[in-house]
Amino acid sequence: MTRADAIARAHHELHSGAFLAELDRRVAFQTESQNPERGDVLRAYLEQDLQPAFSKLDFTTRLIESPGGKGPYLLAEYKESSSAPTVLMYGHGDVVDGMVGEWRDNLDPWRTTTVGNRVYGRGTADNKGQHSINLSALRAVREARGGRLGFNAKFIVETGEEIGSPDLRQVCESLRDELSADLFLASDGPRLSAERPTLFLGCRGGIRIHLDVNLREGSHHSGNWGGVLANPATILASAIATLVDGNGRLLVEQLKPPRLSNQIRAALADVKIEPMPDEPALSDNWGEEGLSAAERLYAWNTLEVLAMSAGNIDKTANAIPGRAQAVLQLRFVVGTKVDNIADVIRAHLHGKGFPMIEVQATQRFAASRTDLESPWVNWTAESIRKTTGKAPAVLPNFGGSLPNDVFSDALGLPTMWVPHSYPGCSQHAPDEHILLSVTEEALGIMAGLFWDLGEMPRALSSAASHGA
Template sequence: MTRTDTIARAQTMLRSGEFLDELSRRVAYQTESQNPEKHAALRAYLTDELQPAFKAMDFSTRLIESPAGKGPYLLAEYRESDSAPTVLVYGHGDVVDGMAGEWRDNLDPWRTTQIGNRLYGRGTADNKGQHSINMAALRAVREARGGRLGFNVKFIIEMGEEIGSPDLPQVCERLRDDLKADLLLASDGPRLSAERPTLFLGCRGGIRIHLDVNLREGGHHSGNWGGVLANPATILASAIASLVDSRGRMQLDALKPPPLSNRIRAALADVEVKPMADEPALSENWGEEGLSAAERLYAWNTLEVLAMSSGNIEKTANAIPGRASAVLQLRFVVGTRVDNVADAIRAHLHARGFPMVEVSATQRFAASRTDLDSPWINWTAESIRKTTGKAPAVLPNFGGSLPNDVFTDILKIPTMWVPHSYPGCSQHAPDEHILLSVTEEALGIMAGLFWDLGELKAPL
């Protein structure tokens, strides 16, 4: 069979219902990693669903236990030749809370439901649907080539990504030799848009910053004490405004990345951030001045207020509150100095008259990015263009966070992420879904990539 035949074969898996049946079975596993009562489901997803699927393709498989007692890992390997390229594929089978009862028309999050171009279900976009696409495309190539691939493949599937991949670095460090590969080819997160295939090389990092103002216990009558008691909510709002202004621009240089290089600007020159009709419109005059929307989203840092609390908004009393709290998040790109973020914010607030604001930092994700000189970038982009007829958007990193640093920094391999979802997929929320049109295109893209990988006589 030809490359074109193989791509058609992969896409037929969607039209025939074969792929949807597979995905429906996988969505039915209630693999909520944040729920300790679902530990058995995390294991069953690997042992009862994925291990048989890999064994049917002649992969050897083994379970790796979590050092922290969390969900296990699945390692699957298929080897043909020591001289052929070896690709490592990553995915995660855990999901966030199902949020049953909050979905449109009371849809069951653990059952896939097709409505028009959308397929609803928890994990359809993040990440069961995405690694299922990659597995199906791999199977199509193997069948087209008479049971061979022309390259070696390793999969690592984790069950703790939604709780921050707590021991993935430790596991990969320990399995460094087992996971040795020439390339990571994985899928997670959204495309730039539903219409445009996307390749991203890494991810932004993230740090949660907690600001707390604790002045006194309880509230005090605003008529009797207003004007003579310091208000923690007012202090907190002013402190935040000294960090990020009313147009979302960061005020503290220590939180900003290095200036954008000409190379990054060139990479993003043809990238247009254009929401779909049912996605929120971009805000006018918001974010760092002098940057395009793509540069703000994929090449710059942002400081966002995630939550604020003071008093009781549901039952407001005529009282000055005694406490106020906020949680902010710094999203940052490679090159940002983040080791002393809390100290830098604390010093900034002290200098501006806010010594009463307590500062702490938690939940860190590292920023990482494959070197822009990697030959795998053009190879991957050209394969996608050949399959779809579209020039993919090539992003230095995507806006969210992934454990990409495990692969770039620990395993020392280039990372090519080809996402199969889109920004409006409602991942981590009720109504999570994938688009069937994107899924069909994605099956073709991955079949084309795996076919082209089998054509290489040696790694790039």
């Protein structure tokens, strides 16, 4: 059998209906990790579905309990040769709320429904569809090699990614020896576009910034008190305007990342952000000046206002509110100093005349990325190009946040993420879906990667494999 045979077998998984049947079975598990009543379902997904699936591939499996009492973890391992490369893979079996009743044509989020090129269902894009693609590709390569993979493989599946992966680092550090590998290879998040295969090496970090202005109890008539009572909503809006301007540009130097390196600029030079017709158009004159859209999204920091509140917008009274609050989010790249970010913002606002604003930083995600000079970057990109005939977009990091730092920093592995979704997939929203066209290409990409990994006599050098 050949590389082409393995890829053909992976494509057959889709054409035969086997892949979609498997995905439908997995989507049916209502694994909402934000719902405290779904604990048994999270465990059942691992025990009843994934453990048997891995066993058929000759992986040994065991469940790891969460030290914090959250959902369990599945550790699967396949050993073939001490001299062969070892790859560590990752996926998450939990999903966000199903949002029953909010989907188009009243679709059931807990079953897959194919409409044209789209396959709808909660978890199809994030992340059941993606780790199912990787499992199917493993199966195709194993069959093509007559029951062998040609490399050693480990897979960790968590059930708490949608609640911030609260115990993942602790669990992985406790399993450091068991999770040792030459390469981390996983799939989550969207490609650059549906048409272009993508490789990203890490993720931006994220911190939520809570701003609260509490001036008094209750509201007071705007006619009787307007002009003599300070308005917390006005204060809050003015304060935010000193952090980020009306074009989304950062105004505080400490919130900005280090200067873009020539290496990062070169990596993003051919990356075009081109939304599909059903995706939002890029805003003109928005974001940092002098940067391309790709540099703004993948190599710069942004401060976004996620929510604001003052008074009752649905039942507006002619009254000055007593309090106002906002939640902002700083998305940041590697090199940004964020350890004391709340103090930085508090000091800035105090200096601008807003000492009454309370500042709190919560829900932190670390920024991390593998060094672009890692030999695994070119190896992965070349394998994808060989399979698809397309040069993949190589992104220094994903625009969003993932627990990449657990693998790149805590475990010290070069991290390669090959996503199988696309920006318009509606993850975390009603109508979540994957595209059949992307799924077919992704099955081939992963089969090609796994085949090429099995052709290696030994792992690539890990020198200079990851960055801070």
